[in-house]
Amino acid sequence: MTGSSPDSGNTATALFEPSPEFRADANAGPELQEAADKDRLAFWADQAARLHWHEPWSEVLDWSGGAAGAEPAERPSYVAKWFVGGQLNVAYNCVDRHVLDGHGDQVAIHFEGEPGDSRNITYSELLAEVSQAANYLTEIGLEAGDRVAIYMPMIPEAIISMLACARLGLTHSVVFAGFSPSALRQRVDDAEARLVITTDGQWRRGKAAPLKEAVDEALYANGGTPHSVEHVLVVRRTNLEIEWTDGRDVWWHETVAKASTEHEAQPFDAEHPLFILYTSGTTGKPKGIVHTTGGYLTQASYTHHNVFDHKAGKDVYWCTADIGWVTGHTYIVYGPLSNRTTQVVYEGTPNSPDEHRHWNIVEKYGVSIYYTAPTLIRTFMKWGRQIPQAHDLSSIRVLGSVGEPINPEAWRWYREVIGANKAPIVDTWWQTETGAIMISPLPGVTATKPGAAMAPLPGISVKIVDDEGNDVTDSEKEADFSVRSAGSAHVGYLVLDQPWPAMLRGIWGDMERYKATYWEKFAEQGWYFAGDGARYDEDGALWVLGRVDDVMNVSGHRISTSEVESALVGHSGVAEAAVVGASDETTGQGIVAFVILKGSTENTGDALVTELKAHVSKDISPIAKPREIHIVPELPKTRSGKIMRRLLRDVAEGRELGDTSTLVDPKVFEDIRAAR
Numbered sequence: 001m002t003g004s005s006p007d008s009g010n011t012a013t014a015l016f017e018p019s020p021e022f023r024a025d026a027n028a029g030p031e032l033q034e035a036a037d038k039d040r041l042a043f044w045a046d047q048a049a050r051l052h053w054h055e056p057w058s059e060v061l062d063w064s065g066g067a068a069g070a071e072p073a074e075r076p077s078y079v080a081k082w083f084v085g086g087q088l089n090v091a092y093n094c095v096d097r098h099v100l101d102g103h104g105d106q107v108a109i110h111f112e113g114e115p116g117d118s119r120n121i122t123y124s125e126l127l128a129e130v131s132q133a134a135n136y137l138t139e140i141g142l143e144a145g146d147r148v149a150i151y152m153p154m155i156p157e158a159i160i161s162m163l164a165c166a167r168l169g170l171t172h173s174v175v176f177a178g179f180s181p182s183a184l185r186q187r188v189d190d191a192e193a194r195l196v197i198t199t200d201g202q203w204r205r206g207k208a209a210p211l212k213e214a215v216d217e218a219l220y221a222n223g224g225t226p227h228s229v230e231h232v233l234v235v236r237r238t239n240l241e242i243e244w245t246d247g248r249d250v251w252w253h254e255t256v257a258k259a260s261t262e263h264e265a266q267p268f269d270a271e272h273p274l275f276i277l278y279t280s281g282t283t284g285k286p287k288g289i290v291h292t293t294g295g296y297l298t299q300a301s302y303t304h305h306n307v308f309d310h311k312a313g314k315d316v317y318w319c320t321a322d323i324g325w326v327t328g329h330t331y332i333v334y335g336p337l338s339n340r341t342t343q344v345v346y347e348g349t350p351n352s353p354d355e356h357r358h359w360n361i362v363e364k365y366g367v368s369i370y371y372t373a374p375t376l377i378r379t380f381m382k383w384g385r386q387i388p389q390a391h392d393l394s395s396i397r398v399l400g401s402v403g404e405p406i407n408p409e410a411w412r413w414y415r416e417v418i419g420a421n422k423a424p425i426v427d428t429w430w431q432t433e434t435g436a437i438m439i440s441p442l443p444g445v446t447a448t449k450p451g452a453a454m455a456p457l458p459g460i461s462v463k464i465v466d467d468e469g470n471d472v473t474d475s476e477k478e479a480d481f482s483v484r485s486a487g488s489a490h491v492g493y494l495v496l497d498q499p500w501p502a503m504l505r506g507i508w509g510d511m512e513r514y515k516a517t518y519w520e521k522f523a524e525q526g527w528y529f530a531g532d533g534a535r536y537d538e539d540g541a542l543w544v545l546g547r548v549d550d551v552m553n554v555s556g557h558r559i560s561t562s563e564v565e566s567a568l569v570g571h572s573g574v575a576e577a578a579v580v581g582a583s584d585e586t587t588g589q590g591i592v593a594f595v596i597l598k599g600s601t602e603n604t605g606d607a608l609v610t611e612l613k614a615h616v617s618k619d620i621s622p623i624a625k626p627r628e629i630h631i632v633p634e635l636p637k638t639r640s641g642k643i644m645r646r647l648l649r650d651v652a653e654g655r656e657l658g659d660t661s662t663l664v665d666p667k668v669f670e671d672i673r674a675a676r
């Protein structure tokens with residue numbers, strides 16, 4: 001072991017045990033794992049009973065599509081069927097049944113608009129509005145199986161639109177409202193959407209920005225070539241003036257808002273497609289990930305209940321994701337609403353009007369469960385702890401993290417400053433493809449380590465293997481994946497060796513790519529390849545190291561970008577860091593780092609760069625010492641807050657930039673190039 005700083009991810013770190021009080025009242029106890037170990041499929045059948053089924057299923061799992069096959073031509077479909085023959089309605093499960101059970105007056109959504117407007121929506125009101133939308137979508141001729149694109153900011157109508165689609169068996173495809181017209185067009189065409197739902201504009205940092213304009217541009221691109229879209233349904237949000245195409249465009253307030261509030265939900269097959277969602281595109285052309293109904297909702301509901309220890313009617317929950325990301329689908333819409341959650345939905349950025357916004361909202365509603373991404377936690381650190389400390393955050397009792405590995409420094413800060421040194425942190429690993437959380441502590445069961453996702457959830461099976469599929473826990477087989485772990489840990493590829501209910505059912509329109517991307521690498525064994533590296537430490541705790549194509553190879557040593565980044569942000573002057581491997585004549589790859597400094601950092605320039613290099617060298621190993629460190633004002637990120645390392649690699653190697661369509665702000669590159 002070489003980790004020397006207290007925040008180095010050194011596995012000798014003390015464990016954070018759940019408090020006895022938390023443990024005593026937790027939704028999930030050790031019996032959950034025991035039940036899953038005893039009979040995995042019976043366990044999932046029990047979880048499915050959390051939902052209302054119009055028709056029961058006859059078989060929990062049909063995995064005949066998943067048998068291993070060696071020759072490409074004989075390879076199976078890898079499409080699972082869960083809860084075979086069962087029928088249910090997702091919207092009924094998320095809305096109607098809570099009203100029928102007598103909870104119609106419970107608030108479902110505390111909406112906070114960026115300009116300061118707010119609105120509380122009860123479950124009864126939500127039911128009325130979802131019914132209106134369902135009635136209108138039926139009136140314009142949409143039928144189960146049709147696709148609908150949703151291109152909207154974080155306002156209640158976005159969630160209502162998703163639920164109305166689910167209610168009618170329409171497959172929705174939510175596209176981030178920050179994406180460009182061409183990114184929207186690409187997704188609309190790929191799914192052949194018949195309807196686009198949007199807004200006139202959106203509030204962003206105190207200003208109204210156009211949105212419908214982007215839809216017009218998208219639909220008329222390429223000289224208005226024919227496409228599938230028949231209607232554009234527009235919610236008025238900002239009162240911006242917009243262009244109008246008669247016959248095609250319709251206002252929400254003139255149609256949906258006038259429709260009947262009565263609508264009876266029909267059941268759909270457990271395998272009916274619920275949504276398509278394009279991955280964030282960190283590694284290339286986005287993939288249209290397809291999710292279905294019964295298994296997806298089962299795992300969404302199960303994980304939300306147990307991982308966040310959510311108590312219906314008591315907790316106030318806030319997931320800060322955007323619905324354009326899978327986290328917004330599963331942990332704003334489907335998981336929480338299926339569990340009768342009262343939740344905050346916030347439209348804007350965390351520093352509008354100032355950096356206190358999130359903590360004002362936590363105080364205002366008494367938020368008890370807060371779920372966000374490491375990138376935002378590091379931003380809060382950069383702004384300084386005096387900001388959250390100016391607020392009463394005592395309502396918070398569970399903290400969650402998702403999106404990338406959380407560096408131990410940020411983990412500790414999160415627990416100490418936001419969680420008052422007592423709220424358990426659940427670091428949740430999952431992907432668009434997995435549909436729901438797969439690896440995470442259970443807050444009343446698992447003793448946690450800063451930076452580790454710890455263990456797969458009950459009912460989920462993972463392995464960490466080498467290139468041949470050998471389990472790395474057989475110590476002889478260990479792959480030398482990163483220097484920090486060498487000699488003390490078992491490192492390899494993260495694979496899912498058993499199907500799970502919320503697993504993707506394919507890539508829309510491209511089942512060959514589906515097989516090639518996820519099933520080819522371990523075709524012989526029939527395992528799903530997640531694309532991420534992971535390791536067990538000597539206590540058996542699981543650490544996710546990030547995507548394997550972000551792993552660098554320096555003089556034959558495999559070094560994970562996330563470990564070097566974690567070391568850099570462990571230095572007191574650094575707020576954020578992104579690391580890439582750039583080709584190097586002598587070492588194969590050289591480590592190039594881009595860092596953002598904390599506002600308070602006085603020491604800058606060459607002296608700091610030298611100091612940072614020495615810091616990484618000492619914290620990890622001299623092999624991990626960056627060849628170059630560039631101090632930059634911003635890093636290129638996707639809307640879900642992920643650093644686009646492949647674009648930084650383009651910069652480091654002096655190439656033209658690749659696809660930037662999913663970046664929040666492609667202009668950051670001007671600053672980054674200027675800083676080099």
Ligand code: ATP
Binds near residue numbers: 284406428547
């Ligand atoms: P693309 O697949 O198009 O490149 P993406 O992988 O960034 O995009 P997502 O499905 O949103 O799109 O992200 C899933 C990935 O995020 C995981 O594979 C993993 O690399 C990372 N990730 C998510 N949560 C965690 C976590 N808790 N710890 C470590 N990594 C995480």
Ligand code: MG
Binds near residue numbers: 279431531
């Ligand atoms: Mg991915």
